[in-house]
Amino acid sequence: MSTVCEHSPLTFSSSPTAIASGYRPYSNRQLLTVATGCTRTTSDVFTHDLNAFPAPLVLPGDDIEGDPTYPSQSFREWLDLGVRNHVTSGRNVLYVAAAPDIDSKVEHMQDWQCSDTEPNTPTVPGVESIVAYLRAFYHVMEVELLQQR
Structure with a gap:
């Protein structure tokens, strides 16, 4: 769609x-x-x-x-800086960590994921969508979601 x-x-x-x-x-x-x-x-x-x-x-x-x-x-x-992590057969996994949950101590951060035009409406894509995008973009690598946030 x-x-x-x-x-x-x-x-x-x-x-x-x-x-x-x-x-x-x-x-x-x-x-x-x-x-x-x-x-x-x-x-x-x-x-x-x-x-x-x-x-x-x-x-x-x-x-x-x-x-x-x-x-x-x-x-x-x-x-050419030489500090790049080169992809090799042994180093070909891109790990994605989900954002941490927002608890009451930092509740003001909830607003960070909402648009100005539609308050209280999250606009951030889910981590699974991000993983799917990265799998398409980095198609020569494995993309794995870390289970721990």
């Missing part, structure tokens, strides 16, 4: 926190370099709309807010 997304149009502008912290969007040249890995690529050979690159969602306390001038990192640099 398909449902219609009721979200307002997507925005590609920076969040208020990003603007307040001094974050500045990347130029088209920088986006081309990061997307292609080549500093000499011209926009006419790149098939994607550069205006479709979303600005990062900068929230209070994020690293970008703390130091918006920190040098950027390309996907290749991130991948």
Whole structure:
């Protein structure tokens, strides 16, 4: 069953926190370099709309807010850090832990899973839905739900 997304149009502008912290969007040249890995690529050979690159969602306390001038990192640099958990035949299980139950000590957290338009209506998918999604996305791996929360 398909449902219609009721979200307002997507925005590609920076969040208020990003603007307040001094974050500045990347130029088209920088986006081309990061997307292609080549500093000499011209926009006419790149098939994607550069205006479709979303600005990062900068929230209070994020690293970008703390130091918006920190040098950027390309996907290749991130991948080459060497701290990745490589998938092997012996390491091919993705374990999913369900969120803990909310008891009376932290009852105010109940509101975190409700939309602003429909208070008291949970909008968080069940953990089984999340596991099913991850199984489809990480199809080369096993995805297991941990029984203990």
